[in-house]
Amino acid sequence: xxxxxxxxxxxxxxxxxxxxxxxxxxxxxxxxxxxxxxxxxxxxxxxxxxxxxxxxxxxxxxxxxxxxxxxxxxxxxxxxxxxxxxxxxxxxxxxxxxxxxxxxxxxxxxxxxxxxxxxxxxxxxxxxxxxxxxxxxxxxxxxxxxxxxxxxxxxxxxxxxxxxxxxxxxxxxxxxxxxxxxxxxxxxxxxxxxxxxxxxxxxxxxxxxxxxxxxxxxxxxxxxxxxxxxxxxxxxxxxxxxxxxxxxxxxxxxxxxxxxxxxxxxxxxxxxxxxxxxxxxxxxxxxxxxxxxxxxxxxxxxxxxxxxxxxxxxxxxxxxxxxxxxxxxxxxxxxxxxxxxxxxxxxxxxxxxxxxxxxxxxxxxxxxxxxxxxxxxxxxxxxxxxxxxxxxxxxxxxxxxxxxxxxxxxxxxxxxxxxxxxxxxxxxxxxxxxxxxxxxxxxxxxxxxxxxxxxxxxxxxxxxxxxxxxxxxxxxxxxx
Numbered sequence: 001x002x003x004x005x006x007x008x009x010x011x012x013x014x015x016x017x018x019x020x021x022x023x024x025x026x027x028x029x030x031x032x033x034x035x036x037x038x039x040x041x042x043x044x045x046x047x048x049x050x051x052x053x054x055x056x057x058x059x060x061x062x063x064x065x066x067x068x069x070x071x072x073x074x075x076x077x078x079x080x081x082x083x084x085x086x087x088x089x090x091x092x093x094x095x096x097x098x099x100x101x102x103x104x105x106x107x108x109x110x111x112x113x114x115x116x117x118x119x120x121x122x123x124x125x126x127x128x129x130x131x132x133x134x135x136x137x138x139x140x141x142x143x144x145x146x147x148x149x150x151x152x153x154x155x156x157x158x159x160x161x162x163x164x165x166x167x168x169x170x171x172x173x174x175x176x177x178x179x180x181x182x183x184x185x186x187x188x189x190x191x192x193x194x195x196x197x198x199x200x201x202x203x204x205x206x207x208x209x210x211x212x213x214x215x216x217x218x219x220x221x222x223x224x225x226x227x228x229x230x231x232x233x234x235x236x237x238x239x240x241x242x243x244x245x246x247x248x249x250x251x252x253x254x255x256x257x258x259x260x261x262x263x264x265x266x267x268x269x270x271x272x273x274x275x276x277x278x279x280x281x282x283x284x285x286x287x288x289x290x291x292x293x294x295x296x297x298x299x300x301x302x303x304x305x306x307x308x309x310x311x312x313x314x315x316x317x318x319x320x321x322x323x324x325x326x327x328x329x330x331x332x333x334x335x336x337x338x339x340x341x342x343x344x345x346x347x348x349x350x351x352x353x354x355x356x357x358x359x360x361x362x363x364x365x366x367x368x369x370x371x372x373x374x375x376x377x378x379x380x381x382x383x384x385x386x387x388x389x390x391x392x393x394x395x396x397x398x399x400x401x402x403x404x405x406x407x408x409x410x411x412x413x414x415x416x417x418x419x420x421x422x423x424x425x426x427x428x429x430x431x432x433x434x435x436x437x438x439x440x441x442x443x444x445x446x447x448x449x450x451x452x453x454x455x456x457x458x459x460x461x462x463x464x465x466x467x468x469x470x471x472x473x474x475x476x477x478x479x480x
Contacts, residue, residue: 046074057293162465167206190252327366
């Protein structure tokens with residue numbers, strides 16, 4: 001077996017990411033062995049359709065989430081009886097697990113089942129059958145895979161993706177992922193969808209492509225978020241990618257709204273009829289948990305606390321972080337702090353701002369998640385797992401802009417029209433971090449994470465989305 005080095009691991013992630021640019025158990029007994037054709041429940045009165053495909057996710061060594069969504073076409077809003085089957089072969093001749101469940105209006109007719117009792121490191125196929133008066137409706141067939149058990153050292157292949165904006169273009173990368181039959185999982189690092197209306201970010205491109213957002217307004221209510229999820233999952237390439245492999249998903253900000261944090265968001269304004277932030281946040285979370293193949297948080301946890309870990313044998317532990325809605329401190333933004341200031345006043349204002357940025361109490365993950373991660377890193381490294389991988393949303397490395405006053409001529413500076421860049425030019429002389437929405441805006445929390453990794457003896461690899469660019473960084477703590 002080829003030795004797995006950090007360079008090989010990063011190269012593999014970069015290669016697959018180049019193609020691409022972390023549930024809730026059914027009410028039925030998931031271990032039931034019920035023949036799918038023996039469903040004797042009263043059928044749904046009308047027709048039904050599968051307009052959003054199938055998906056699987058959150059694979060463990062003995063279980064995996066499977067998902068679909070029914071579209072009822074009948075006159076009423078009643079539940080749809082659904083059965084599901086898991087098979088050891090694509091031809092569905094070797095049944096493994098069956099069960100009965102319901103597609104209910106309270107969960108937007110989404111079906112999510114945690115199928116237990118599976119064999120580790122094994123490929124499975126699954127489908128759903130809806131029972132309606134118009135006839136039995138079979139879903140598309142999905143492929144999934146369970147994780148390898150501890151005590152084994154499998155070679156792993158992942159597709160790593162983020163920032164999938166429907167109006168900005170076709171989902172060609174999803175199509176390429178769907179062609180692969182050798183992936184252990186697809187890792188989505190957040191911004192699975194975007195909240196903007198047709199006049200917002202990406203709207204002009206979307207209109208040119210005939211690919212505008214639905215609803216046309218910015219998503220605020222539960223119905224808005226459900227509709228937006230439905231639109232994204234209507235894309236055939238996204239459906240194909242979901243059907244091809246299990247996904248490990250976590251959200252970033254745009255699944256709720258831009259630059260969100262525990263108590264608010266940059267793109268949330270109650271004065272513009274967007275209501276209370278808590279209501280909007282919970283609407284976004286509910287729609288996400290309905291529409292995504294992820295396990296719901298354990299009882300006793302907040303619904304937004306979707307951080308979780310996945311062991312793939314002794315090769316890797318993947319930690320899907322939640323860095324937005326659970327514990328993130330209030331936003332500090334250079335635009336708010338320095339906007340409109342004369343260049344001569346920027347250094348002093350920036351120094352005052354950095355004092356707040358560097359405060360020990362600032363956190364991105366929150367105390368509970370920091371403790372969970374520290375314990376998980378120690379447990380994973382302590383039992384000899386080779387790699388501890390963070391499925392993380394935003395850049396962790398320290399990033400400073402170059403001094404543009406030295407690299408640009410006066411004529412070039414004078415020709416700059418973009419207000420964002422014009423503000424960045426005088427700021428760049430200060431050698432300070434520019435993106436305070438990333439880990440650079442939470443340096444004390446980052447140091448705590450680095451310390452936990454070092455004390456655990458972790459072999460840390462951090463995957464990052466958010467910036468729409470490719471990065472490769474070595475991570476250094478404050479001591480170098």
